[in-house]
Amino acid sequence: MKRPAVFFDRDGVLNQDSGYVFEVSKLRWIDGAREAVKAANDAGYFVFVVTNQSGVARGLYQESHVEALHRWMADELTKIGAHIDAFEYCPYHPDAVIERYRQVSQRRKPAPGMINDLLERFPVDVSRSILIGDKPIDLEAARAAGVQGYLYSGGHLAQFLRPLLSLKEQE
Known part of the structure; x- marks a missing residue:
């Protein structure tokens, strides 16, 4: 049975974008972010995170740091009964200082690779999904994958998301 999905960018949407966040001690949740994830869960949506992490390519931190931060975020969400179905990140950048990460990748937004990979792995109803x-x-990647994108510019994330979930349910 296909279900709609909410794809969240990470830095600047779920957490404050304070520049190359990779340490738990430096992550600050956006107001209403955890509640937004729970609202999407409660509405029956898959919830995914799709995030460019060029700090890996720039040698500022390692993939293990990204994965540890995502595990911590997931653990924090379980405390309010919320969950992320999958975290996807792209460590590649064409100007990387770390050679193995120096490439153009279809997973790096604005390319839709991370979204497309999730669409292949999960039974997602694309027509009712949002990013x-x-x-x-972020919106370019959504459009390229056939997903409706919405630009979040601040404020309480759950208040921003709830009307969008209701709108998609009416379609």
Whole structure:
């Protein structure tokens, strides 16, 4: 049975974008972010995170740091009965200082690779799915994958999301 999904960008949507966040001690949730994830869960949506993590390619931190932060975020969400179905990140960048990460990747937004990979792995109803991002490249990736994108520019994330969930349910 196909279900709709909410794809969240991470930095600037779920957590404050304070520049290359990879340490638990430096992550600050956006107001209403955890509640937004729970609202999507409660509405029966898959919830995914799709995030460019060029700090890996720039040598600022390692993939293990990204994965540990995502595990911590997931653990924090379980405390309010919420969950992320999958975290996807792209460590690649064409100007990487770490050679193995120096490439153009279809997983790096604005390319739709992370979204497409999730669409292949999960039974997602694309027509009722949305992406919440804070940059035009997020919306470009959504459009390229056939998902409706919405630009989040601040405020309480759950209040931003709830009307969008209701709108998609009416379609």
